[in-house]
Amino acid sequence: MKVVSLFSGCGGLDLGFERAGFDVIWANEYDKTIHTTYNLNHPYTELNTSDIRNLSSFDVPDCDGIIGGPPCQSWSLGGKCLGIEDERGKLVFDYIRIVKEKQPKFFIMENVPGMVTPKHIDSFKHFLSLFKDAGYTLKYELINASDFGVPQDRLRVFIIGIRNDLDIEYIFPSPLESTPISLYHAISDLSEDPIPYDKDIVDNNRGTIPNHDYYIGAYDHKFMARNRVRSWDELSFTIQAQAKNEPLHPQAPKMVYVSPDERRFVIGKESLYRRLSVRECARIQTFPDSFKFLYQNIEDGYKMVGNAVPPRLAYYLAKSILSCFSSYEKYKKPELALVGYVKSNRDFDTINKISRYYIRGGTRPGAMQYNQISKPIKWLVLHREDKKEVYELEPESAVACNNETISKLGFYPKGQEYWLFKIKNRVEDENKQVSLLNQINEFKISPQIIIVT
Secondary structure: OEEEEOOOOOOOOHHHHHHOOOOOEEEEEEOOHOOOOHHHOOOOOEEOOOHHHHHOOOOOOOOOOEEOOOOHHHHHOOOOOOHHHHHOOOOOHHHHHHHHHOOEEEEEEEEEEHHHHHOOHHHHHHHHHHHHHOOOEEEEEEEHHHHOOOOOOOEEEEEEEEHHHHOOOOOOOOOOOOOOOOHHHHHHHOOOOOEOOOOOOOOOOOOOOOOOOOOOOOOOHHHHHOEOOOOOOOOEEOOOOOOHHHHOOOOOOOEEEOOOOOEEEEOOOOOOHHHHHOHHOOOOOOOOOOOOOOOHHHHHHHHHHHHHHHHHHHHHHHHHHHHHHHHHHHOOOEEEEEEEEEEOOHEEEEEEEHHHHHOOOOOOOOOOOHHHHHOOOOEEEEEEEEEEEEEOOOOOEEEEEHHHHHHHHOOOOOOOOEEEEEEEEOOOOOOHHHHHHHHEEEOOOOOOEEEEE
């Protein structure tokens, strides 16, 4: 599949798609401080450097997919949060315009979680309506990159659209079963000391580790208002696009609480506190060491790394798109199955007794966005340890409900929003059971929807 990349930055999203087997044929990035880095690391992609507002559909090559993340500063909770009142916020409309004019088979748009907060939810819904008017069936989800092997807490919203005429049901990838990757596993092997960045000596390859230099500017009051240190055995804080706001290296002890608006460094340990280097940030973002960042100012290095979609997360999203397309091309009428984890035998008994099963809803990371599914879920596969049960669901049976409804059924909900399914019958046909179970190679603890035949 041929892909066009918009608002490409240094190409983290592009790298993930390339590794999944896509051909990124053309990219657009206006920021001149990024161009040399993009060209160095994506030698087979044509880079267009025009202002996207001046691009017409004739400038953009035909493609199977469009990927990209319009500027996030307008929607970031850490900024002024001006949304579409900011000129950068309006650039989302140019992304939508190009998708509408080029009509690719799919698109993926990424942005910060601030886009789905109450302040901006009306704008977000407006964007969705424009994509729908352009002819796309949409799915969106708030994803934490740490669920996909990225060693940091990083929440981002992804909107994925599939062109209506293809009649393909896109399914977001389920979180990985593996243990989250800690800072120790991400950066502890970088044993060489990083170099304090000297703006008068511009050399991105000093030492044996490229980009292993760090910003030495002062820490402002906002930075010192909360702890900025995560331990070696923890995930990193979100990697930022601003050099002054980068997390501190885990060699330092956690900052000491003084008041709700102030923390300080441990007395006598001040020398241990430094910001993560550009290379350490790149590692935490899952860029390979072979990916080199070229900059005249270290702030541009941090900007490129921090604004990128982690390539590892991009890879899993790209593979999920390929999986949905291949399933629908291979099988004439694939069906959907819901796979769920049952915490206890008591829950199994309750489910069999009342013929109901529930999943958590809402917009939190990992919640099931059932209301975005356009095709009915036919099968339900439940598992706990070695026990597995297969059921057929009533068509169009799911209803939205709250925790009070779930409690009355005999369950113990911890959230607020849920989807409740009605079970039609338990599948007694052993051949059908085996067929469904064979198509589900790996049971996950978290609920997931998969394509089966």
